[in-house]
Amino acid sequence: MKEDAFVRQAPQSTLKARMTRPGLIRAAAILQSIYALIEVVDCIFAGLMALGLVTNPYPTMLFKEMQTLFDNQPVWLVPLFLFYASLRVTSAVGLWRNRLWGFWLTIFVTIATLIMAPLLLPVTAVEMLFDGILIMVLLAGYFGDTAIGSK
Numbered sequence: 001m002k003e004d005a006f007v008r009q010a011p012q013s014t015l016k017a018r019m020t021r022p023g024l025i026r027a028a029a030i031l032q033s034i035y036a037l038i039e040v041v042d043c044i045f046a047g048l049m050a051l052g053l054v055t056n057p058y059p060t061m062l063f064k065e066m067q068t069l070f071d072n073q074p075v076w077l078v079p080l081f082l083f084y085a086s087l088r089v090t091s092a093v094g095l096w097r098n099r100l101w102g103f104w105l106t107i108f109v110t111i112a113t114l115i116m117a118p119l120l121l122p123v124t125a126v127e128m129l130f131d132g133i134l135i136m137v138l139l140a141g142y143f144g145d146t147a148i149g150s151k
Helices: 002-008 023-052 063-072 074-096 100-120 125-143
Strands: none
Touching: 002 074, 002 100, 023 074, 023 100, 074 100, 100 125
16 A cells, blocks of 8 residues: 555755755756746847848957858857757746756756857857856756765
8 A cells, every 4th residue: 555655755956956056046947947048038139130230249269160150141040049949048038937947957058158159259158157157157057065975
């Protein structure tokens, strides 16, 4: 009979089941929301650049290929910026709703940003620092005071 009661229990899918520092997850949700807003603004600028309504507002990139893309073919930036904006908005919603998928999606998009960021230097120098802080806040919030090697 005990096995039936165990089987009927629904698995915990929220961060609350694991985390010991909910304030840090809330801080990460705020940071991710601000970051998502910046990405949405980037999408708008990329679209306006592609339509020829504004010139490139970004500083000169370290890689000439990226600079050429920003100056001459900004239409190719729209899918890139939309990718990051959609993931950031979705992961921020997940963090605000205290969902584990929001935690992992935030980790994924932040690591993807760190991989792409060196191509967009110097603009992304601050972004890489911000991503590092975001990951540290997320991990500290999720694992809290859990000892290494504890189950």
